[in-house]
Amino acid sequence: MAKQKKQPRPKAETPKGFRDYFGAEVTQRTEMLARIAEVYHAYGFDALESSAVETVEALGKFLPDVDRPNEGVFAWQEADDEGRGDWLALRYDLTAPLARVYAQHRNDLPTPYRRYAMGPVWRNEKPGPGRFRQFYQCDADTVGAPSVAADAEICAMLADTLERVGIPRGDYLIRVNNRKVLNGVLEAMGLSDEAQRDAVLRTIDKFDKVGEAGVRELLGKGRLDASGAYIDGVGLTEAQAEPVIAFLTSRGESAAETLANLRAAIGESAIGAEGVAELETIAGLLEAGGYGPDRIVIDPSVVRGLGYYTGPVFEAELTFEITDEKGRPRQFGSVAGGGRYDDLVKRFTGQAVPATGVSIGVDRLLAALREKGRISATPVGPVVVTVMDRDRMADYQAMVAELRAAGLRAEVYLGNPKNFGNQLKYADRRNSPAAVIAGSEEFERGVVQVKDLVLGAKIAENATLEEWKERPSQFEVPRGEMVARLRAMLDGAE
Amino acid sequence: MAKQKKQPRPKAETPKGFRDYFGAEVTQRTEMLARIAEVYHAYGFDALESSAVETVEALGKFLPDVDRPNEGVFAWQEADDEGRGDWLALRYDLTAPLARVYAQHRNDLPTPYRRYAMGPVWRNEKPGPGRFRQFYQCDADTVGAPSVAADAEICAMLADTLERVGIPRGDYLIRVNNRKVLNGVLEAMGLSDEAQRDAVLRTIDKFDKVGEAGVRELLGKGRLDASGAYIDGVGLTEAQAEPVIAFLTSRGESAAETLANLRAAIGESAIGAEGVAELETIAGLLEAGGYGPDRIVIDPSVVRGLGYYTGPVFEAELTFEITDEKGRPRQFGSVAGGGRYDDLVKRFTGQAVPATGVSIGVDRLLAALREKGRISATPVGPVVVTVMDRDRMADYQAMVAELRAAGLRAEVYLGNPKNFGNQLKYADRRNSPAAVIAGSEEFERGVVQVKDLVLGAKIAENATLEEWKERPSQFEVPRGEMVARLRAMLDGAE
Structure with missing residues (x-):
């Protein structure tokens, strides 16, 4: 083999559409997921962590005549x-x-099988702002x-979960509907x-965006959309479209009223009646459970x-207001x-297996918790013990060991100690609440x-601040009292 | 496009060499990693979760003339x-x-940058038993x-971590060596x-396997291995091989003795002396920190x-004995x-950046904790509330809600309730400690x-067991006392 030319330096970049998560971004998510897992566990759900890699055959959704099955997924061929x-x-989600897993291990799993799963999924899609x-x-x-x-x-469990992670009652609402009722309509x-049925279904999916009037237009003659383009309608008469509108707007003051409206919308349809009865059962169970x-x-x-x-089907919305960009x-x-998606396992076994489940948008929920002030955006960094004399490293290590033993996060500065200013800049970048100097x-x-760095930062923000006068930003303590003084100081600061 | 023939059913199988993790396999690992993270955090290390997908260019290690760079990794080409x-x-590890990440974000990261990372990595290797x-x-x-x-x-931190997850002092030993000393030798x-140098290095790597006598043979004329094959030696004389043997066997009764032996092994080598001095510094810092x-x-x-x-370089070994297969x-x-691996970031920036770190074998450590009885192999399942009357579902749901509010894991049976035996079989499969019947x-x-299912299982194991006589395996309690009785029973059982 010929010798290679010297390679150019590789670019230090994540691939397009991928990102890294640092510090609190990781730990806050981990904590939130741990709280969610507690609720799921209490409800009898068992953890499952399936392989991140699946055969394309098992994932499904791929056209057999396409040479490379990478529509929406990251795929590759094994070299045998x-x-x-x-x-x-x-994997592109946790449901497939x-x-x-259920088809493969069904003889060893309990039935019903309650499971929860948390982890990354991958989509081979065009990335966009905030879309990874x-x-x-x-x-x-x-x-x-x-x-x-x-389903109930x-x-x-979803309501309990939202409250457990820090969304107070009144700030969320879970809305329940049923596909069978729509089929009845x-x-x-x-x-x-x-x-025409498919066109009606596609139109209904736009209800969130275009509202009742928009759906009326789209079911009828068509509609001029926001961009000025004319969207052809399904071509129903107003009378024909009425049951769809009645269905979409049937929410009443109470569950009983909503169910009565739905019964009117479905007419004589048997599948529709089954759907309404299911909603009635769900509403009854939830009411009995105190989920009003x-x-x-x-x-x-x-x-x-x-x-x-x-x-x-169900959807959880957070109802508090935020300010958009x-x-x-x-x-x-x-x-x-x-x-509920009852045809899930059938692909593998030929046997219908009923299934129902929920997926939480982890990043959205984290963003909501930050918005509500449930998660501190800038977590407190470690106490930094600076290095004035590099022959005293063992003494500095002893200090951080004592601080850690007292439950404080602490570290010795391990860079080149020559320039002391760099050590304080480092402490600043670490969000350190305090530096120790000896x-x-x-x-x-x-x-x-x-050195009280929280106070130092506050003084830097507003140098004339009267209230900080009595609190010195740097003070001396006997070595034996260092831990107790720092503890007292930081307990107050947090 | 022509219509496709009906597809055969897909196989419900993980790809070769991949596996799924169920229930306690997931939660025990999560708990262990959370404990490890606590220690790392206290030491000032910050979490980092980098993208699972990297450009092949950034990962490095690939031959530019190979059409498909999949040597040891799972790789694919983006379709632009x-x-x-x-x-x-x-990613095949967390270090690359x-x-x-450091090269990409170095202007925003503190220096030194202490980080920890936990997560899956992928190797495109031939799978084997226990090798995924x-x-x-x-x-x-x-x-x-x-x-x-x-490094110290x-x-x-590694010692603290092992103790924190449940490996007691005396059951582990961290051994420290230095590559520079070997270079000096x-x-x-x-x-x-x-x-010849490379051949000596390869031979040294076999020390763990073949021992001192084996290394002597391999440095000299060669050696008949266990399979009966003759392995050619490096061809050194015994005198030439002596410094390598002296190096490998230089551990003395104390750090001071070991260091003296090493000094003798390196002769006049400057790099060797630097390595010994580094080990001396490390030994001094650790001794001062109480890590004897x-x-x-x-x-x-x-x-x-x-x-x-x-x-x-360092390695943590668990020193307790187990029984092999x-x-x-x-x-x-x-x-x-x-x-320590000081050439890590240089590939990207051209600038040498010193780095040192440790990697814990997560599955090995979990296996050790199970071996030591630090993790229960069969965790307790939920209390199962059975369904005798499907019109009473709301009442059963109320029971589990009360049990959960009292801190107990509980669930209603959600399968077909017709066959009551199936409900008890289900509870059994769930490792339920108790079933409620109403x-x-x-x-x-x-x-x-x-129904006390723990007791039931014990009686089934040994029907004549005298000590269980007084404890009935099924008893009646007033509905209002259900939660308190179950709590008392399960607190005792755990």
Whole structure:
């Protein structure tokens, strides 16, 4: 083999659409997921961590005649002895792997199988602002439970979960709908043309965006959208469109009123009646469990993902207002969604297995907690013990060991100690609440200097601040009292 | 596009060499990693979660003339507009990404940068028994600290970490060596032939396996290995080989004695003297910190990975005995290793950046904790509230809600309730400590039946067991006392 030319330096960059998470970004997520796991665990859900890599065959969704099956996923071909091995891919969600896991291990798993899963998923999509190709999902699903009591349980657990992580009651609302009711409505409309049915479904999915008036236009003649383009309508008469509108706007003052409106919308449809009965059961179970309409409501205007699900669907919204990038107030919006999808495992086994579950948008929920001030944006860094005399390293190490033993986060400066200013700049960059300074003179006298960096920063912000006068930003303490003084100081600061 | 033929059912299988983790396998690892993170955090290390996907260019290690750079990694090519995008790959460890992250973000990161990282890595290798292509790593590294005080800190932190997760003092030993000392030994030997130096290095790496006598043979004429094959030797005379043997066997009764032996082995070599001085500094700092030779020792027989590192190297071994698959006692062995690798970031920036770190073998350490009985192998499942009357679902849900509010894990049976035997089988499979049974008769009388499944299992194991006579395996309690009775029963059981 010929010698290679000297390689140019590689670029130090994440691939497009990927990112790194630093410090509190990691630990805050870990803590939030731990709290969520506590709730799931208490409900009897078991953890599952499936392989991040699946066969493309198991993930499904790929066209067999495409040479490279990378539509939306990251996929590659294994090199076997003949160079033509299996196609593998990174999982794009946690639900498809659950189906594979349940089909593979069903003889060893309990039925029903309640499981939760948390971890990254990957999408081979065009990245955009705030839209990454690797992100976390956090799912809970019950496989093998045909009863909608399982759906009601998921909704109640979701409410408990949101409160557990720090979203107070009144700041969230879980809305429940049912795909079967929609099917009933379509049946009642007598739409025999499949293309027209699909067009109605696509229109319903736009309800969140265009509202009732927009849906009326789109079901009828068509509509001029915001960009000025004309969108063709489905071509229904107003009378024909009415059941769809009645369905979407059927939420009443109470669950009973909503259910009555839905019964009217579905006419004689058997599947529609089944859907309404399911919603009635769910509403009854939730009410009996104390999950009133201030937390969970039957709301047929929830349409997101209706096409994917086969029964009840649910969505959790945060109802408090935030200010958007243009300074306008708006509701925080959706942080979780889910529903019943009964055809999941059938692909593998040929046998229908009922399943229902929810997925929490981890990054959205974290952002909401930051918005609500439930998570501190700038966590406190470690106490930095500076190095005045590099022959005293063992003494400095002893100081941080004592501080740690007392429950404080602490570290010795390990860079080049020559320039003391750099050490304080380092402490600043670490968000240190305090620095400890001890040179040979201090060691001789058995004292250390403590620099209060939180106070120092406040004084720097407002040098004339009267209230800080009595609190010196640097003071001397006997070595033996260092830990106690720092503890007292930092307990006060936090 | 022509219509596809009906697809055969996909196989429900993890790809070869991958596996799923269930229940306690996940939560025990999560808990262990949380404890490790506590120690790392207290030492001032910050969390980092880098992207799982890197450019092949950033990961390095790939031959530019190979069409598909998949040597040891899972890699694929991005499809850009011309169909020839960047090559991406799954990270194969947490160190290469650290180098990329540090080079990319160095202006925003503190220097020195202490970081820890925990997560899966992927290796495109032939899987074997217990050897998977996705596994966890847990690393802590200090980038930008030239002082061996950073190495000493990592060793001390590793000792604290092992004790924190449940390995008692006396059951582990961290051994420290230094690559520079070995370089000094080679220099003292006057080996000018590079091929011969490499052969000596490869031989040293076999010390763990073949011992002193084996190394002597391999440095000389050669050796008949266990399979009966003859391995050619390096061809040194016994006198020439002596410094290598002296180096490998230089561990004395005390650090001072070991250091004296090493000084003799390196002769006049300057690099060797530097290495010994570094070990002396490390030994001094650790001794001053109270990390005596019962926890951390200077031991030149640690050779694993010496080739990769540039300065101090360390390895943590668990010293307690286990029984191997053939019933013979042996030491548990290595669970962590690391060292100084100063050329990490240079690839990207051209500037040398010193770095040192440690990697814990997550699965090995978990196995050790199970071995020591620090982790229960069969965790307690939820209390199962059975369904005798499906119209009472709201009442059953209320029971589990009360049990959860009291801190107990609890769930309602959500399968088909018709066959009551199936419900008890389900509880059994869930490792439930107790089942609650209430039909219409119990509801009328205001009581529930509690079935003690732990006791039931014990009686089933040994039906004549006298001591269980007084404890009934099923008893009736007033509905209002259900939670308190179950709490008392389960507090006792755990």
